[in-house]
Amino acid sequence: MGLVDDLLRLKESDIKGVVDKRLAEFKRVGEGSNDVIFKELCFCVLTANFNAEKSIVIQRELGDGFLFLSESELADELRRLGHRYPNTRAKYIVYARRFKDSLRDVIGSLSGEMLREWFVKHVKGLGYKETSHFLRNIGFEDYAIVDFHIVDLLVRYGLIVRPKSVSKKVYLEIERVLKGVAEVVGFTLAELDLYLWFMETGRVLK
16 A cells, blocks of 8 residues: 555544644644743754654653753753753753744744744754744644654655755755645645654654
């Protein structure tokens, strides 16, 4: 069976309820305050070259600490909680605080590729994957999260050739492949990502 057939089968399974619930949670985060949105931004900064599941645990443990801990305090906490890059991520998060109180304004004034480009340009530690992850996690549905799980799956189904690296050009090419799959199945890119993650890992994370 091809990828489309497997996705259509999952669409009719109990996983659909789990995916729909997760998407509703993302919408609620996006409707929250600047502080709520900023803490989700911090989560996505943590995920770069690190484990998403462990980042979820760290986000839960730190809570509002993302908003006020000094760089050294934040680094100590990230180290204690097992992050791979505590000093660098603390530096990025503290730097990003300059945008904390204007996040809703930025999100409300830009759209599409301009919105993603703004975060890639202005927030240290966010590339295309992390920015797409952040935007998906606050309710946007039209960005793909191209990580190694997704690449592995697309290679296995014969939809792409494994890239040596994921440059901006390659990222956008893979995103176009995912858009094509999403259109055929009747998913948004946000839905598609959660189903693909389940296919690859057996879990529906954020």
